[in-house]
Amino acid sequence: MEFLEKLNRRYATKIFDPTKIIAKGDLEKLLEAIRLSASSIGLQAYQVLVVENPEVRKKLRQASYNQSQITDASHLLVFAVDYDFNQKDADNFIQLIADTRNTTVDTLQGYATMIKGHLQQPAAQLEEWLTKQVYIGLGFGLVAAANLGIDSCPMEGFNTAEYDTILNLSQYGLKSKVILALGYRSEEDKYQYLTKVRKSTEDLFIHV
Numbered sequence: 001m002e003f004l005e006k007l008n009r010r011y012a013t014k015i016f017d018p019t020k021i022i023a024k025g026d027l028e029k030l031l032e033a034i035r036l037s038a039s040s041i042g043l044q045a046y047q048v049l050v051v052e053n054p055e056v057r058k059k060l061r062q063a064s065y066n067q068s069q070i071t072d073a074s075h076l077l078v079f080a081v082d083y084d085f086n087q088k089d090a091d092n093f094i095q096l097i098a099d100t101r102n103t104t105v106d107t108l109q110g111y112a113t114m115i116k117g118h119l120q121q122p123a124a125q126l127e128e129w130l131t132k133q134v135y136i137g138l139g140f141g142l143v144a145a146a147n148l149g150i151d152s153c154p155m156e157g158f159n160t161a162e163y164d165t166i167l168n169l170s171q172y173g174l175k176s177k178v179i180l181a182l183g184y185r186s187e188e189d190k191y192q193y194l195t196k197v198r199k200s201t202e203d204l205f206i207h208v
């Protein structure tokens with residue numbers, strides 16, 4: 001299937017077939033695509049929880065307006081921002097660059113200063129900026145899933161505070177922001193048969 005055909009086949013799945021489970025290899029590829037996501041300055045100030053535990057999923061469904069995707073999808077990803085990203089995390093990131101690219105921290109001082117400058121923003125503004133990066137990860141996940149023939153539903157319809165409590169996210173300094181249900185569509189899901197509604201090319205793009 002061509003790339004654009006795959007994207008046309010993708011839709012926000014409302015009813016998953018609970019008997020169909022994503023093969024380990026495919027899941028690994030999908031998670032790797034998320035890991036390869038772009039992020040501002042490369043910080044990746046978020047983590048992704050891969051929730052399989054059925055008991056936890058039941059609780060999460062209650063905190064998600066009872067949407068069935070939460071329990072019926074094969075896997076549930078919870079994208080959670082590291083809202084507490086600080087100078088020490090920035091130092092660790094610089095060290096990671098140095099180790100990965102076989103260079104020294106000293107050669108990266110200018111970069112480190114620039115990153116730390118960004119961290120001076122007021123906390124709410126900083127969290128908002130870091131949260132934008134989470135959504136890029138979500139986008140990579142959506143496209144990767146479509147490419148692998150995995151169905152998905154990106155979701156904001158959940159109570160973030162309840163998720164944070166159920167998943168005990170404060171222990172990691174994380175806050176849930178958006179989730180991605182992954183699995184395989186049920187034939188009964190009528191949404192898969194509907195024509196996509198999108199702006200026309202003329203309305204979406206402005207060529208200057």
Ligand SMILES: Cc1cc2nc3c(=O)[nH]c(=O)nc-3n(C[C@H](O)[C@H](O)[C@H](O)COP(=O)(O)O)c2cc1C
Binds near residue numbers: 012013014155156158
């Ligand atoms: C960030 C985000 C949050 C969404 N939240 C939900 C949700 O909570 N429940 C749901 O069924 N669909 C949710 N959707 C799916 C959208 O309604 C859907 O993507 C949109 O209507 C376009 O349809 P399509 O993706 O099927 O082409 C969400 C989509 C995005 C990108």
